[in-house]
Amino acid sequence: xxxxxxxxxxxxxxxxxxxxxxxxxxxxxxxxxxxxxxxxxxxxxxxxxxxxxxxxxxxxxxxxxxxxxxxxxxxxxxxxxxxxxxxxxxxxxxxxxxxxxxxxxxxxxxxxxxxxxxxxxxxxxxxxxxxxxxxxxxxxxxxxxxxxxxxxxxxxxxxxxxxxxxxxxxxxxxxxxxxxxxxxxxxxxxxxxxxxxxxxxxxxxxxxxxxxxxxxxxxxxxxxxx
Amino acid sequence: xxxxxxxxxxxxxxxxxxxxxxxxxxxxxxxxxxxxxxxxxxxxxxxxxxxxxxxxxxxxxx
Numbered sequence: 403x404x405x406x407x408x409x410x411x412x413x414x415x416x417x418x419x420x421x422x423x424x425x426x427x428x429x430x431x432x433x434x435x436x437x438x439x440x441x442x443x444x445x446x447x448x449x450x451x452x453x454x455x456x457x458x459x460x461x462x463x464x465x466x467x468x469x470x471x472x473x474x475x476x477x478x479x480x481x482x483x484x485x486x487x488x489x490x491x492x493x494x495x496x497x498x499x500x501x502x503x504x505x506x507x508x509x510x511x512x513x514x515x516x517x518x519x520x521x522x523x524x525x526x527x528x529x530x531x532x533x534x535x536x537x538x539x540x541x542x543x544x545x546x547x548x549x550x551x552x553x554x555x556x557x558x559x560x561x562x563x564x565x566x567x568x569x570x571x572x573x574x575x576x577x578x579x580x581x582x583x584x585x586x587x588x589x590x591x592x593x594x595x596x597x598x599x600x601x602x603x604x605x606x607x608x609x610x611x612x613x614x615x616x617x618x619x620x621x622x623x624x625x626x627x628x
Numbered sequence: 629x630x631x632x633x634x635x636x637x638x639x640x641x642x643x644x645x646x647x648x649x650x651x652x653x654x655x656x657x658x659x660x661x662x663x664x665x666x667x668x669x670x671x672x673x674x675x676x677x678x679x680x681x682x683x684x685x686x687x688x689x690x
Contacts, residue, residue: 410651472645474648475650496651584644614641616638616641
């Protein structure tokens with residue numbers, strides 16, 4: 403039997419139903435004043451795509467019952483002893499992370515460009531193919547840089563308008579041709595609907611992107627301990 | 629450019645959270661499950677998201 407990890411929480415465990423992934427038993431492995439919620443898994447059962455989403459629903463259920471740190475999906479332990487040893491090794495960092503996310507949830511904002519990147523017209527010159535290639539590359543680079551600068555300015559505007567500490571915000575810009583900004587904010591759970599509405603209102607001011615809001619989610623982005 | 633719908637973007641953001649965020653327990657942890665390497669598993673889940681995007685594009689095109 404292996405244990406498929408879901409979330410770390412402080413002992414004692416919240417009273418949860420004993421149903422884990424695919425209806426298999428949900429286990430609690432306690433190490434000192436920490437514990438790991440996991441599903442008792444069988445090595446011959448392959449993880450499937452829907453298991454990732456079910457893991458998400460399980461983590462949501464655990465986080466609703468007690469403050470918890472989501473564990474990266476796919477992490478497994480050969481035994482409960484292995485799980486306990488892993489918690490013991492990083493107990494101080496895990497406690498600090500738990501204190502940071504307790505009572506908080508994550509709101510995710512994605513800003514998607516409304517238009518494909520504009521294609522710069524390369525002046526027709528009697529130049530040879532090498533020169534035309536270089537002009538083309540320069541034009542592409544200029545478009546990319548313009549978009550990066552615009553995305554960065556949107557992030558700055560959001561952080562300023564939200565009046566939130568920078569350590570409670572994570573963001574990436576221009577991760578693909580479609581995505582301008584991917585941003586996560588850690589907010590008090592009881593204020594999550596209000597802060598989500600704030601983000602929606604602020605993002606609506608940007609005319610060149612449309613906003614996709616998700617959450618409140620468990621604090622995935624802010625659960626790192628490194 | 630692949631045009632993302634709101635639904636596509638939500639799915640991709642969630643998959644990113646599940647596979648790339650959260651606590652990484654290493655050392656005693658077995659970073660594969662049932663013989664499936666995590667990288668393969670990650671690709672598999674992300675491919676599911678990409679399939680959704682492709683289907684959405686096909687729907688728009690038809």
